[in-house]
Amino acid sequence: MDQSQQFHQHIQQGYSTKGDYFVIGGGMLGGEAVPDTQVKIPLKTLNRHGLIAGATGTGKTKTLQVIAEQLSLKGVPCVLMDLKGDLSGLARPGASNDHIVWRSGAVGVPFEATGLPVEFMTISKERGVKLRATVSEFGPVLISQILELNATQQGVIALTFRYCDTHHLPLLDLRDLKKVLQYVINEGKEEITKEYGAVSGATVNTIMRKIIELEQHGAEEFFGERSFEVEDFVRVRDGKGVLSIIRLTDIQNRRKLFSTFMLSLLSEIYETFPEVGDQDKPRLCLFIDEAHLVFAHASRDLVQMIESIVKLIRSKGVGVFFCTQSPTDVPDSVLGQLGLKVQHSLRAFTAKDRKAITKTAENYPISAFYDTKDILTAMGTGEALITALSEKGHPAPLVHTLLRAPVSRMDILSDGEIEEEVRNSELVGKYNQSLDRESAKEILDQKILRAEEAAQREKEQQQSQPQPSRSQPSSSRPKKKESMAEQISKNTMVRQIGRTIFRELTRSFMGTLTGKK
Template structure:
């Protein structure tokens, strides 16, 4: 048996599964693709999370696109975090050409051009389905971690939430939360102190400053109603294809706090809402987080701990998380260790630091008799990647340098007109894009303060009227005579004489 035959046998055996799978491309040996040596990923292990990494221009986005398409075809919904704004083309069929035909001939797969069911989502004022959540839905613990509060400040936040629950004050948006913080140390100081203990003005001031910082990154647009129902991420179209939900984040690249806030709240809501899936053989939802370093770079330790916990737990709900970034070192080791699928595009070694990173990256992959992993990481071409997945028993599949298949959908963005049409036809836009500002803590507390102030004014006016009446009475000459000591003594003298007779 030749080296080529042994490699082919290993690849075919390691990528043959009983259940459903998606095909990423064909394995390569000596920098050449081997026709029909397909590299597959079983659906059963897609909830074990993954990583798509590689230098700029090596094909990460197209790999993400291929995975999203194939999952949609299998009836699995997808959520894509689109930081660069280049994924909207998934809604339209791709354009075939000689390059794609030759590529697919080498792989051994026919090329098909097609578009997929897409919804465009947004966290900001961009066009698309508005995603929102209420402050109450976050809860005191998650909100405290996002604001990076101390233990003392977190305790105050818990008291604030308890007060609002006890007094039926809805906490919907950030102005509600700011109002109750101010009320706790000003107009409602005595009420709070009597029921919950003394609350420090300096602590509430520090919390308010953290809230303002969050507002400056656009969080005031995110907090409020109508809250997004995460079940709407799992929709299937009439042809049985899963919806690809594209969250456009092009305008929040410089606001990582908002991105982290959204991601953590979304994952927490999914974990709380989705039922335990068990061993179903396929995921319920797959989430791709492009430019994943944005989540981790600005995150506090408490926030990182929360993300790590969610990554560990959420797979039991049938949800797969896939981090897309330039270098695996962008992802914390605690999270990296949870990732079952690794798709590594080329890395560039321009500096000693780069070479060290490549060496560390190579150690994350199974040992192969056919590749020098360190060398091949720098020699992969565009649209080629090292792939190692988990098989149906949870074991790593053989490492394969892979020529990736081309996306079936458009590899360019939609025009403004196409995007506008797509958004206008969305059923979710009609459901979520009406802004609702119903009576909540802000309005209720303002009314309470107004009533208290009106009562104080009324008491002052009553006191003033009484004093005025007394003063007026005292100045009346007849009253003066009648209430004088001389007159009273005279009256009592006359009464005494009458009674003696």
């Protein structure tokens, strides 16, 4: 048996599957495509997460596009975070050419130009369905992590949330949070001290500055109502999974906002979706492009939270895929959780690059057909080293793969085409009407005003009444002035914000992840 036949048998055994699957490409040996060596990805393994890595210009985004297309065609909805604006073409059929015909023939799959159902979404000022969440839904643990607070500052945030819960003050946006913090050290200082102990003004001022910094990253567009319901990600249209493309092109340099949103999304999906275990195909897949932006400046606690969620969210039928330039961009604790790995070519221009390539090669199974370290720098555009999981959960062989061509457009949509997609959206009408109901800021403003008015009236009454003599019985003396807290509590009657149950669940979950109660 020659090497080509051995390779053919190797691939057939390693990538055979009895369940549903999609073909990601065909095997290559000696730089040439080998017929009948399709690399098949079992759908039931895709809740074990994945990685798409490679240098700029090697085809990472097109690989992401291919995987998302095939999942959609299999009825699996996906969420794609698009920082460069490269993924809008998924909404329109692709165009064939000689190269695509050759590539499709070499892989052994027909090319059928197809547009997929797409929903454009945004957390900023881009066009699309507005994704929002309230401060209350984030909870004190996640807010503290986002603001990178120390232990003392985290205690103040926990106190603030507790006070708002007790006094029915909805924290909807960052204005509400800032107002409550101001109240804690000013008008409500005496009340807070009696209930919880003294709070340092310097600590609160530091937290306020961090909130302002977060606002400068565009967070005011994200925090508020109406809160997005993650069940709306799980939609199927005409048998195809809807691809929710979150357009993030205008926040590429706002890493804190991006990582905030990504972590909150994973947290809410985990808390909202039911336990389903291993199914024939995932319920939802998330693709995080430019994933290095999530980890580059993440605190240790934030990385631990991401790691914990990635471990646990698999049981919800959800797969998470990170797309980045090098596997070293992803912490080892997260990298070890990823079942599917698609490694495009890397560049070796410096000593640091060569060290990174050596480390990358060690992340992949040893192959009898390739020198992984050498082939990492020799692959062409649209080629990748792939290792996946078999249906039984075993690592499949490492394969130098010629990737199939996308069936949707390999270019971006025009402004007019994007506008048309947004205009036809089923969700724009539901989420793009901004709500501004009474919340903590307005309620505290009213409390302070009522307290001031009550104090003024009592002062005027005291001035208009004669002062009692020393011998006057105590029963005829003016009654002791009520505290501000007592006056406020008599007038406080507001409804609790919606989704309180979710908020409590989220806080409990996130507290568990960080070892806090």
